[in-house]
Amino acid sequence: MRPASFEYHRATSLEHALELLGEFGENGRPIAGGQSLVPMMNFRLARPGHLVDINRLPLDAIEIAGPVLRIGALTRHIAYFDNPWIARHFPAFLDAVHYIGHPTIRRNGSIGGSISHADPTAELPAISVLYDADIVARSVTGERRIKAQEFFLSAYVTALEPGEMVVAVEFPIPPAASTGSFIELGERSGDFATASIGISLEHGGGKIVRAAMVCCGADLFPMRAPEVEDFLVGKPLVNPSGAEAGCIFAASIDPVDDHIASADYRRGLIAELTHRAIEAACTRALDKS
Amino acid sequence: MIDITLEVNGKTKTLSVEPRHLLADVLRQEFGLSGVHIGCAHGACGCCTVHLDETPRLSCLTFAAQCDGSEIRTVESIGGPTAEHALQQAFRSEHGLQCGYCTPGFIMTLMPFIEEMVEQKRLPDDDEIREAMSGNICRCTGYHGIVAAVRKAVNLGLGGGI
Numbered sequence A: 001m002r003p004a005s006f007e008y009h010r011a012t013s014l015e016h017a018l019e020l021l022g023e024f025g026e027n028g029r030p031i032a033g034g035q036s037l038v039p040m041m042n043f044r045l046a047r048p049g050h051l052v053d054i055n056r057l058p059l060d061a062i063e064i065a066g067p068v069l070r071i072g073a074l075t076r077h078i079a080y081f082d083n084p085w086i087a088r089h090f091p092a093f094l095d096a097v098h099y100i101g102h103p104t105i106r107r108n109g110s111i112g113g114s115i116s117h118a119d120p121t122a123e124l125p126a127i128s129v130l131y132d133a134d135i136v137a138r139s140v141t142g143e144r145r146i147k148a149q150e151f152f153l154s155a156y157v158t159a160l161e162p163g164e165m166v167v168a169v170e171f172p173i174p175p176a177a178s179t180g181s182f183i184e185l186g187e188r189s190g191d192f193a194t195a196s197i198g199i200s201l202e203h204g205g206g207k208i209v210r211a212a213m214v215c216c217g218a219d220l221f222p223m224r225a226p227e228v229e230d231f232l233v234g235k236p237l238v239n240p241s242g243a244e245a246g247c248i249f250a251a252s253i254d255p256v257d258d259h260i261a262s263a264d265y266r267r268g269l270i271a272e273l274t275h276r277a278i279e280a281a282c283t284r285a286l287d288k289s
Numbered sequence B: 001m002i003d004i005t006l007e008v009n010g011k012t013k014t015l016s017v018e019p020r021h022l023l024a025d026v027l028r029q030e031f032g033l034s035g036v037h038i039g040c041a042h043g044a045c046g047c048c049t050v051h052l053d054e055t056p057r058l059s060c061l062t063f064a065a066q067c068d069g070s071e072i073r074t075v076e077s078i079g080g081p082t083a084e085h086a087l088q089q090a091f092r093s094e095h096g097l098q099c100g101y102c103t104p105g106f107i108m109t110l111m112p113f114i115e116e117m118v119e120q121k122r123l124p125d126d127d128e129i130r131e132a133m134s135g136n137i138c139r140c141t142g143y144h145g146i147v148a149a150v151r152k153a154v155n156l157g158l159g160g161g162i
């Protein structure tokens, strides 16, 4: 349970990191919090030849940049708890962070690492899909933005190319009249989820005018639920038919059957979490008004 | 091999490490700090928790090479050889340990929590205490004794006892 040999490089600037990553290609990897990469290396599930340590780069700002909230790749999970913009604009995000691991993991793990690691039930990938975030990736050849919905391809597989690094994740700020929630269930608190549901709703005149929903645990990546999103438009905040929405969604998925839960159990769980997440989001909007 | 300088429990030392050497192993082998316990080596048990530049950190998920110039504290820096710190004494009186394997990790995880509570002048409820120590596994005590020890240590701190 010790890693294989590799060469260690401490990046002194973003340009330096990109040069090193460009040079090493498939054989090089950034190391951020190390909270997912080092376990993989200790088990020898990952054997990179070169690690590029990006921890001393100034990439941990959370800032409003025009219509988006831009979160630097090295922002640690703990930073969201007392961030006023997250609390005000992204209630599902704030809910979700409470479910990430434990205090020590949250102090050290970063959003860039979580997004790039792409565990199928990790919270920050799900939240980026829910809120239609852009993943900002850079390499020596330049910068590109990838829609979160196009970024997560399968379990631990993303659209990042060798030599590319995530520098930020940008979340479009929802309109004022919006609400949201995130609920998950795992085997133990702090473990990765068996299933989770995130909801984000815009409302007006006591009714839902736009809906987004994300689900982890139904597939190998966080998936949106377009049928439920359509179904919810026009529903009242008081009694938004969450149970029915849960049934509609559960009928449309084909979850895995494994040692943690059977496919039937997962389907039932996802239906119930959908119901509860919708109710929680609507209750929050009603409490505010 | 890479040359690094670490300040560990107040003593500074320069040494050569292989990039793949975990901080936990270097602290045990090069610094003789056997209080750094390695349980699972993948971040799940919390036994190897130390403070890296004043922040709790799993030393099994950290390469020593990353820590050049850093300040590290291990359980050996707390309470002296007879473990006199109020939290350590509370672990003893409240039966917060049995075999003791997980104890250094719990102490290092909980120190900043206790300091924060004392600073905020409030006694946390049991749920909060359990959340603060949720990253550490203990197979002997069933956790009740540890929760009681944390409560006692915070209480003592609030009365000026830490």
Ligand SMILES: Cc1cc2nc3c(=O)[nH]c(=O)nc-3n(C[C@H](O)[C@H](O)[C@H](O)COP(=O)(O)OP(=O)(O)OC[C@H]3O[C@@H](n4cnc5c(N)ncnc54)[C@H](O)[C@@H]3O)c2cc1C
Pocket: A029, A030, A031, A032, A033, A034, A035, A036, A037, A038, A039, A073, A099, A100, A101, A102, A105, A108, A109, A110, A111, A112, A113, A114, A115, A116, A117, A119, A121, A122, A123, A124, A164, A165, A166, A167, A190, A191, A192, A193, B042, B043, B044
């Ligand atoms: C006990 C335990 C419990 C956990 N529970 C949860 C949980 O419940 N939910 C959850 O979401 N996570 C959980 N985690 C994982 C944690 O959130 C990690 O912090 C996160 O997944 C990875 O972030 P990191 O900064 O540690 O990345 P690293 O481990 O440093 O890197 C992970 C991967 O991303 C790559 N990478 C890192 N940064 C970048 C970047 N900027 N650009 C491109 N690639 C990059 C690395 O090369 C590597 O492949 C847990 C971890 C542990 C040890």
